[in-house]
Amino acid sequence: MAQNTFRTPKTIARQKRKSRLTNWVNDVIGLDRLFGENNSWPIRNIDRILWITMLLIIYIGLTHNAERLVRRIQRAKIELDELRAQYTTLQADFMKSGKQSELSKRVAPLGLTDSQTPPRKLVVKPDEY
Structure with a gap:
C-alpha cells in the first residue's frame, strides 16, 4: 500500500499558477456567465x-x-x-x-532537280594513288 506524503511546494505553486490562468481567462472571457457558476468544466x-x-x-x-x-x-x-x-x-x-523526296520538293523552285542517270562508280587503281 502507498504511503501518505506531504505535498512539495513545487506542486502547490503549479496548481496556483494553473488556477491563476483559469481565473484570468474566466475574468476576461466570462465563461461562468455562459456555463453557470456551478459548471466550471470549461474553465478548469x-x-x-x-x-x-x-x-x-x-x-x-x-x-x-x-x-x-x-x-x-x-x-x-x-x-x-x-x-x-x-x-x-x-x-x-x-x-x-x-527525306530525299521532301528535299527535292523544296529545292525545285531553285531549279535543282534529281539526276535521272544513276551514279557512276569511280574505280581507282592501286598504282595510281
Whole structure:
C-alpha cells in the first residue's frame, strides 16, 4: 500500500499558477456567465481546449497546403504532357523534312532537280594513288 506524503511546494505553486490562468481567462472571457457558476468544466480544462484548438488549426492548415501541392502537381503533369506531345510532333516533322523526296520538293523552285542517270562508280587503281 502507498504511503501518505506531504505535498512539495513545487506542486502547490503549479496548481496556483494553473488556477491563476483559469481565473484570468474566466475574468476576461466570462465563461461562468455562459456555463453557470456551478459548471466550471470549461474553465478548469481551458488549457486542453486551447491545445486541441491549436492542433485543429495546424491540421486544417496542413490539409490546405497538401491540397494546393496536389493541384500544382496536376498542373505540372498536364503541362509536361503537352510539352511531350509538342516535342514528338516537332521531331516527326524534322525527320520527315530530311527525306530525299521532301528535299527535292523544296529545292525545285531553285531549279535543282534529281539526276535521272544513276551514279557512276569511280574505280581507282592501286598504282595510281
